[in-house]
Amino acid sequence: MVEFLQFTLSGISFGMIYAAIALSLVLIWRGTRLLNFAQGGMAMFTTYIAIEVIYHTGSYWAGFVVALAAGIVLGTAAELTVIRPSLGKPELNSVIITIGLLILLEGLAGIFYGGQYRSFPAAFSVTGLRAGSTALGVSRFDVFVAAAVLAAALLLAVGFKYTSAGLRMRAAAFNATVARLSGIRVARVITVGWALAGLLGALAGVLVSPSTFLYPNSMDTIFVFGFTAAVIGGLDSPAGAVIGGLLLGVVLSYAGGYLGSQVTALVALGILVVILMIRPAGIFSDAQVRRV
Amino acid sequence: MRTAPLVRILGTALIGAAVVVILSIKLDAFRDYQIAQVAVEVTAVAGLTVLTGLSGQISLGNGAFMAIGGYTTALILLHLSWPFIASLAVAAVITAAAGAIVGVAAARLHGPYLAGVTLMLGVALPSLAYVYPGLLGGDQGLTVVYTTPGFLGSNFPLYRWQAWVCSAVALGTLVLLANLGRSRVGRNWRAVRDDEVAAALAGVNVARARVLAFVVSATCAGMAGAMLAIITGLVAPGAFTITLSIALLTAAVIGGLGNLFGAVWGSLVIVLVPTYATDVATSHGLSSSVASNIPVAAYGVVLILVMLIFPQGIQGAVLWVLRLFGISSSRTRYPASVPDTGPPAGEAPASQHEVVLPHKKEGTQ
Numbered sequence: 001m002v003e004f005l006q007f008t009l010s011g012i013s014f015g016m017i018y019a020a021i022a023l024s025l026v027l028i029w030r031g032t033r034l035l036n037f038a039q040g041g042m043a044m045f046t047t048y049i050a051i052e053v054i055y056h057t058g059s060y061w062a063g064f065v066v067a068l069a070a071g072i073v074l075g076t077a078a079e080l081t082v083i084r085p086s087l088g089k090p091e092l093n094s095v096i097i098t099i100g101l102l103i104l105l106e107g108l109a110g111i112f113y114g115g116q117y118r119s120f121p122a123a124f125s126v127t128g129l130r131a132g133s134t135a136l137g138v139s140r141f142d143v144f145v146a147a148a149v150l151a152a153a154l155l156l157a158v159g160f161k162y163t164s165a166g167l168r169m170r171a172a173a174f175n176a177t178v179a180r181l182s183g184i185r186v187a188r189v190i191t192v193g194w195a196l197a198g199l200l201g202a203l204a205g206v207l208v209s210p211s212t213f214l215y216p217n218s219m220d221t222i223f224v225f226g227f228t229a230a231v232i233g234g235l236d237s238p239a240g241a242v243i244g245g246l247l248l249g250v251v252l253s254y255a256g257g258y259l260g261s262q263v264t265a266l267v268a269l270g271i272l273v274v275i276l277m278i279r280p281a282g283i284f285s286d287a288q289v290r291r292v
Numbered sequence: 293m294r295t296a297p298l299v300r301i302l303g304t305a306l307i308g309a310a311v312v313v314i315l316s317i318k319l320d321a322f323r324d325y326q327i328a329q330v331a332v333e334v335t336a337v338a339g340l341t342v343l344t345g346l347s348g349q350i351s352l353g354n355g356a357f358m359a360i361g362g363y364t365t366a367l368i369l370l371h372l373s374w375p376f377i378a379s380l381a382v383a384a385v386i387t388a389a390a391g392a393i394v395g396v397a398a399a400r401l402h403g404p405y406l407a408g409v410t411l412m413l414g415v416a417l418p419s420l421a422y423v424y425p426g427l428l429g430g431d432q433g434l435t436v437v438y439t440t441p442g443f444l445g446s447n448f449p450l451y452r453w454q455a456w457v458c459s460a461v462a463l464g465t466l467v468l469l470a471n472l473g474r475s476r477v478g479r480n481w482r483a484v485r486d487d488e489v490a491a492a493l494a495g496v497n498v499a500r501a502r503v504l505a506f507v508v509s510a511t512c513a514g515m516a517g518a519m520l521a522i523i524t525g526l527v528a529p530g531a532f533t534i535t536l537s538i539a540l541l542t543a544a545v546i547g548g549l550g551n552l553f554g555a556v557w558g559s560l561v562i563v564l565v566p567t568y569a570t571d572v573a574t575s576h577g578l579s580s581s582v583a584s585n586i587p588v589a590a591y592g593v594v595l596i597l598v599m600l601i602f603p604q605g606i607q608g609a610v611l612w613v614l615r616l617f618g619i620s621s622s623r624t625r626y627p628a629s630v631p632d633t634g635p636p637a638g639e640a641p642a643s644q645h646e647v648v649l650p651h652k653k654e655g656t657q
Contacts, residue, residue, distance in 0.1 A: 082596050089599075103592035110585030224412070228408060265419045266420070276408075
């Protein structure tokens with residue numbers, strides 16, 4: 001029973017990281033109908049920047065803030081330089097461009113920082129919390145991880161719902177042509193979407209790296225699970241991304257805990273197949289309307 | 293049309309075979325190895341060119357089918373000592389069955405959802421090697437011993453023989469796929485790709501067409517995996533990572549989805565560009581971590597640039613150049629098109645490089 005509680009709590013902590021990646025993918029998908037394969041690579045790169053800042057200033061929070069800022073810059077730059085020119089060409093081209101971007105970032109990280117594993121500091125203590133005499137299996141830092149992603153998701157939700165910028169983003173995602181006709185600068189909205197996605201990715205990178213170490217490919221697995229979470233939830237639904245991330249995180253935590261870490265990918269495949277068999281466009285998809 | 297299609301396809305394949313034989317004799321062992329590598333990639337990528345370019349589906353997990361083919365071959369050579377050609381056939385049959393299973397599961401899915409499932413398949417399947425370490429060798433994998441056949445004499449270079457075997461399989465696959473693309477099956481695929489509802493109304497069994505495309509692409513990947521097992525002498529989970537699956541799709545798109553030639557160009561890029569860039573980087577005396585990563589970065593840049601400059605891939609660029617010199621008619625096997633899940637929401641600048649290839653009516657049938 002204690003074990004079950006521990007697996008659940010640590011699953012929630014990891015699930016929130018998947019949720020952050022999933023949310024960033026959803027933001028980009030809604031704006032550009034494009035899967036950003038560079039999302040993990042961008043997160044990896046901004047985390048390297050955070051390490052450098054922490055090393056030079058000695059302050060974790062300086063690195064944290066710089067990483068988030070770098071995420072915004074990287075997301076914006078990627079959209080403006082390589083993504084915008086590719087929109088309107090065959091869709092797979094944009095996907096391959098994001099793959100090219102991922103490979104470029106991994107290569108650059110290797111050139112600048114080398115390929116060796118680096119440890120990354122955590123903001124808070126990583127020793128396990130206890131309730132009375134029972135170990136909970138999570139640390140103060142895990143609580144921070146979950147809270148930070150939850151806060152970011154709530155901020156986004158509130159921003160989408162109650163600000164005019166959020167309304168513009170929803171309008172552009174709902175129908176780009178109509179949005180453009182009503183005076184919304186859709187291209188700018190898309191850039192903002194990429195910037196926010198870059199920020200969320202950077203957040204995920206900083207939060208996950210204390211437990212995974214940092215190396216040029218360190219975010220690959222996180223990206224795959226984040227993508228899986230987004231697909232489970234439905235790529236059009238930010239709420240679905242968070243739910244999908246939590247669901248995947250908890251189930252994978254049980255699978256890893258009870259069955260061994262070598263089966264986690266197989267279990268993730270199983271969940272994905274079962275859910276998409278029932279709902280081919282994710283849990284939170286709208287009624288299926290296929291264009292004819 | 294001056295020559296019958298079949299004659300033209302076979303003629304092209306024969307020219308390809310001649311080029312391979314001449315190159316493999318002229319070049320050194322390492323280049324022979326690269327020829328074999330390219331042939332392996334061509335076989336796998338051609339299957340994806342058909343799956344994506346013709347039937348409009350996507351797979352980010354064909355590395356999983358390569359793993360199935362590779363492990364099948366390794367197990368057969370290890371335990372049964374059958375000739376390679378027999379293990380290749382068994383690998384093809386088994387991966388075809390696996391492709392059918394995945395295809396049935398995938399038939400309802402579209403766009404990113406299909407991409408997600410196949411990506412996860414590519415990640416998950418190789419981890420079976422860790423679950424069954426006794427049979428599949430775990431992390432270390434299985435060693436594959438493959439030698440030149442006796443009739444060639446003991447002095448015949450192994451790498452040259454491997455280059456020949458792999459190229460023969462690759463060219464045979466290309467010929468079969470080219471014919472398949474021109475047949476009723478291929479026309480059904482194109483119909484499903486362009487408009488599922490219209491295809492269904494015209495009497496095409498949409499689900500069957502989509503599953504069949506998956507079977508074909510999985511079979512190609514399985515044969516490629518079998519060949520990879522003999523040229524590298526090892527099958528291990530580390531050889532069938534998600535990077536491999538993504539590289540296959542990358543090669544298909546960058547080469548050009550509209551034509552099987554695209555599979556050849558794409559495979560040449562993903563095999564040769566990283567090696568060439570490594571050579572350049574090491575010859576300039578750069579430190580090892582820099583030298584080993586410059587090719588990675590350069591490869592990324594090449595992918596981005598090709599996609600921005602030649603939206604129809606390298607084959608599109610080749611056709612454009614040929615037409616510029618008036619050599620080629622504007623004929624193509626099948627017009628390039630990719631699955632369309634909705635109009636991009638961003639600004640859609642008119643593409644200047646888009647090679648518009650009017651789809652002429654097929655001559656026969």
